[in-house]
Amino acid sequence: MLPQEAIQEFKELYEKRYGVKLSDEEASLRANNLFKLYKITYMGEPSIDDFKDKVVTSHDLQPNHNQ
Structure with a gap:
């Protein structure tokens, strides 16, 4: 999630470019979506x-005989 300062800057740029004031919630959603798109x-x-090293397969699991 982007910091509040980045959201505020996004709101100002959006209003300047499109002439539309966004709520904090809408600006946060749009700014974060834009950032995700940029990252991808x-x-x-x-x-x-x-993720290969983080995946657990069934043969990696040990049975729990304490039950």
Whole structure:
């Protein structure tokens, strides 16, 4: 989530460009969506290889015999 300062700057730029005042909630939603789009576009989406070490498979699980 973007900091409040970034949301405020987004609100000001949006109003200057489009002549529309956004509520804090709407500005936060739009600014965060724009930032997510930027991250995916310029940094790429994570691939399955990024998560391989974090995935737990059934053969990795140990049975719990204490029950």
